[in-house]
Amino acid sequence: MSLDQKKYLHKLHMNKIKVIICQIFLIVSFLFLWEYLVNKGIISSFIYSSPSRVIKTIKELIESHNFFNHIYITLKEVFISFTLGISLGFIIALILYEFKFLAKVIDPFLTMLNSLPKVALGPLIIIACGANIKSIILMALLINLIVSIITIYNGFLGTDEYILKLFKTLGASRFQILTKLVIPSSYQTIIASFKLGIAQTLIGVIMGEFLVSKEGIGYLIVYGKQVFNLNYVMTGIILLGIISYILYKLIIILENKLLKHL
C-alpha cells in the first residue's frame, strides 16, 4: 500500500471517529442540559421528567417485573406485523404483477385505502377483534400493508425492459421470468419497502396499544397519562426512539449483506 493510500484511509477513519465523538457529545450535553433545566426549576419536572427520573422509573419498572415484558410484547407485535405485512405485500404485489388487469381494477381502491387515516378504523377494529393482540396486529397491518404492496409492485414494474426482452427471446417461462429476473431485480425496492415498513409498523403497533391498553410500551405511555405520572410517558418515548433506531440499523445491515454486488 502506498503512503498516500495509507494517509487517505487514515483520514477516512479519523473522520468516522470525529462524527461519533460529536454524536456522543450531543447526546451527553442534551441529557445534562435537560437535567439542569429541570433541577433549576426552569422547566417543569412534572411535565418533562428528567434523565434521572427516567432512570429511576426504569428501575422501578424492572423491580415491579414488567419492564422487559412490555418491551418484549411491543417487539413481538412489531415482529409479527412486520413479517406479515412484508410477506403479504410481496405476495399481493406478485399477483398484481402477473394479472395486470386485476391491478388496473383495484388501483383506485388501493389509493383510497392508502390515504385513509387508519386511526379512524380503531373503534371498529376493537369491537370486531376484541381488546387483544389481534387488534394491534390488524391495526399495524392496515398501516404497513398498502405501502408494502405499492412499493414492491412498483419495483416489479421497474424491471429492465431490455433484459425482459432477452428472457423472452430465450423462451423463458413466466415462472422463470419471475424468479430469475423480476424478483431479484427488485431486491433494492424490496429493502426500501422494509425501511418504510418498519417505521409504519411501529406507528401501527403503538396506535394499537393505545387502543387496547393492556401491555406494551404504548400501554406504558397511556397508563402514565392516565395516572398523571409523566415519567412513564417520557420513558416510553425514549424506549421507542432507541427501538426504532435499532430496528432500522438491522435493516441496513441486511441491506448491505443482500445488495453487496449492486
Place this chain on the structure above:
Amino acid sequence: MNNLLEINNISKNYHTKNGEIEAIKNISFKIKKGEIISIVGPSGCGKSTLLSIISELDHDYFGKIIKDNNLKIAYMLQSDALLPWLTIYENAILGLKIKKRLDNETLDYVNYLFDFYNLSEFKESYPKNLSGGMRQRVALIRTLALKPDLLLLDEPFSALDQQSRLLISDDVYKIVKKEKKTVILVTHNIEEAVSFSDRVIVLSKRPSQIKNIININFTNQESIYERRKEKYYHQYFDTIWKDLDINES
C-alpha cells in the same frame, strides 16, 4: 432447399391509441446457411421490428416466414442486458440454464469461449467491474453458448466506443466465420455493414420497404480490417450512402 430462412411479403402495423403505424411493408428476402446479411435503414424504419418477427417474439404480422421448425435462433440486443447480481460466468450460462441445456458439452463450449475472448480470469467478477467492451463480449458468449443456427444482432456494438467497437466486431466476425454461423446484423454504421457482410439490405423510411440489396464481393473472408482495404470497399460505401441519403430527403 438450401435457404435457411425465407421471408415472404412481411408487413407489420402497430396499433396505438394515437393511431396506426405502418412499420414495414412487403419485405421479402432469403438467406442461405453461412451467409451474413446486414440491414441498414433510417432510424425508426422498422429494423428491430423485423428481427422481433424473425425471432418469433412477435407473432402479429402479415406474410409468411419459411424455415425449419428446429431452427435455433438467438437474438442479441443493443444493451448487453447482463444481470448485475450474477457473476460474469453465471450470466454467460443464463441462456443455457433457462433452456435447461446445461451439461458437460455446453459448459465446455462456454469455457472455450471464455478462453477465446480472454475473459477466463474475470469469470467470478460482477458486470459492474467490467468495461463496456468486455460486457458486450460476455453477452456474446451468452448468445453463442446456445449454438444458434441463426444469429440476430440488433446494433450490438452501438453502445461501445469506436475502438472497442472495431475490436469486438472483428472478434465476432472471426468466430462467426469459423463456426459458419448465419447472421443478420442490424446496424447504422455503413462501414460495419460493408466490412461485415455478404449482402447489405437497405430499407427505406416508414412504411419501410426494401430500397436496394447490394452484394459485397470481397476475397478476404477472415478479418474485417483486411476487408476494409479491399478495392471496391469505398464504392460499396458510396452506393449505400446514396441509397440512404435519398431516403432522408
